Amino acid sequence: MNPGIPRLSRLSGELGRSRGSGGSLALRAGGAAALCGALLLLAGCSGPASGSSAPQQPATAPAPTVSGELQDSYQRVVGDVLPSVVEISAGDALGSGVIYDEEGHIVTNAHVVGDAKEFEVVLATGGEAIPARLVFAYQKQDLAVIRLTELPNRLHPATFGDSRAVEVGQIVLAMGNPLGLNSSVTQGIVSAVGRSVSEGEGEATLGDMVQTSADINPGNSGGALVNLSSQVIGIPTLAARNPQMGGDQAPGIGFAIPAATVTFLADQMIENGRVTESGRAVLGVTVRTVLGDGFEPAGAAIAEITEDGPAASAGLRPGDVITALAGEPVTDVVSLAEALAGQRPNQETEVEYLRNEERHTAQVTLGEASA
Structure with a gap:
C-alpha cells in the first residue's frame, strides 16, 4: 500500500439496496496525498432502470503527437470498445458490464448485481433486452460474472490489457x-x-486499485476503463464525493479494479462457478483497534491467532499490538486490512509490533485468505 491511500468507512443508513445510487462511503486519507473529509461513493447503480477468458495484451499505447491524432485515437478506441460495454438491469437498479467472451459471460461489480440472480442486459449496439443469470458474485473483491441466457448473432468481447504495465499519466x-x-x-x-x-x-x-481522473458517476460501476490501445485495464468501481461541498462529486478521483485481478477471478468463476483462489494475503490473526494517548487509534492488537499460521510461525502471539506492516503504519483494524491488500500470498513481509510496550520486528511469510 502506498502513502496517502484513501480509506473508506461506511456511513450508516446511506447505502441503497445495491450499494449504488444513494450510497456514500466516508473517505479518510493519510500521508502526503491526504484527501481530508472527502466521501467515496460506489459508482454502482444509478437507480430505476429506464467459456474462454478474454485475451490479454500489453497495456502500452503509442502516444499521439498532435491534437488531431489524439482525437482520431479517441474515436478509434470508442469504436473498438464501446460495443463491448452493456447496460445491466438488476431489479430496480441499473449498472454497467463488459462482455468477457463469446459464450456470453459479462463481468461487472458485485454491488451492481446485489442480491439478484436474474438480469436484463441491453447491448451498446441496441436491440431488445437480453435475459441473463448470475454465475457468481465475489463480494470480497466487488466482482461478479453473469451470463446471457440467449446469445445474439454476434457478440463483441473486450480485450483485457496487462494492468501491471499501467503507468501514472497514461490517458484513459x-x-x-x-x-x-x-x-x-x-x-x-x-x-x-x-x-x-x-x-x-x-x-x-x-x-x-487503479486511480483515475476520468469521471466515474453512479451507473459507471462495472463498465470499462480503457487505454488508447483499445484494451480494458480496469473495471470502474468507486468515485469520490466531498461532504464539504454539499456531497457533490469531487472531480478527478475514481478507482477501478485492475484487469489482472478481473481476469484472475473471472476465469475461476467461469470454470468453477465460484472463486477457488482468493489471491489475498492474510496474517492469520483476529485483531481489534487499540487507543493510545489522546484516545487516538494506535495499533491493531492481536486478539486471536491461527495455530501454525503465518503470524504464529513468526513468533507473534495474542496481546501483541501490530503498528506497521511492510513499512506502512497500522493504526487500526482498517489500516491493517489495507496494508495486507497491497501484499501477496507467500510474500515475506516485515511486521512491527509492541509487546509489553517494547518494539519488535518479525519477518512473516503471508498466507492466502480462503475464497
Whole structure:
C-alpha cells in the first residue's frame, strides 16, 4: 500500500439496496496525498432502470503527437470498445458490464448485481433486452460474472490489457451508463496505481486499485476503463464525493479494479462457478483497534491467532499490538486490512509490533485468505 491511500468507512443508513445510487462511503486519507473529509461513493447503480477468458495484451499505447491524432485515437478506441460495454438491469437498479467472451459471460461489480440472480442486459449496439443469470458474485473483491441466457448473432468481447504495465499519466477513457445515460464516455489519466481502499471496518478492502481522473458517476460501476490501445485495464468501481461541498462529486478521483485481478477471478468463476483462489494475503490473526494517548487509534492488537499460521510461525502471539506492516503504519483494524491488500500470498513481509510496550520486528511469510 502506498502513502496517502484513501480509506473508506461506511456511513450508516446511506447505502441503497445495491450499494449504488444513494450510497456514500466516508473517505479518510493519510500521508502526503491526504484527501481530508472527502466521501467515496460506489459508482454502482444509478437507480430505476429506464467459456474462454478474454485475451490479454500489453497495456502500452503509442502516444499521439498532435491534437488531431489524439482525437482520431479517441474515436478509434470508442469504436473498438464501446460495443463491448452493456447496460445491466438488476431489479430496480441499473449498472454497467463488459462482455468477457463469446459464450456470453459479462463481468461487472458485485454491488451492481446485489442480491439478484436474474438480469436484463441491453447491448451498446441496441436491440431488445437480453435475459441473463448470475454465475457468481465475489463480494470480497466487488466482482461478479453473469451470463446471457440467449446469445445474439454476434457478440463483441473486450480485450483485457496487462494492468501491471499501467503507468501514472497514461490517458484513459471510462465507458459505461452513468445516471442511465447509456454508452457514455469520459476521459482522463491514470492518477495513481497500487491503491488500497477500504469501505470501513468489517467491509471489503480492495487492493491494487487503479486511480483515475476520468469521471466515474453512479451507473459507471462495472463498465470499462480503457487505454488508447483499445484494451480494458480496469473495471470502474468507486468515485469520490466531498461532504464539504454539499456531497457533490469531487472531480478527478475514481478507482477501478485492475484487469489482472478481473481476469484472475473471472476465469475461476467461469470454470468453477465460484472463486477457488482468493489471491489475498492474510496474517492469520483476529485483531481489534487499540487507543493510545489522546484516545487516538494506535495499533491493531492481536486478539486471536491461527495455530501454525503465518503470524504464529513468526513468533507473534495474542496481546501483541501490530503498528506497521511492510513499512506502512497500522493504526487500526482498517489500516491493517489495507496494508495486507497491497501484499501477496507467500510474500515475506516485515511486521512491527509492541509487546509489553517494547518494539519488535518479525519477518512473516503471508498466507492466502480462503475464497
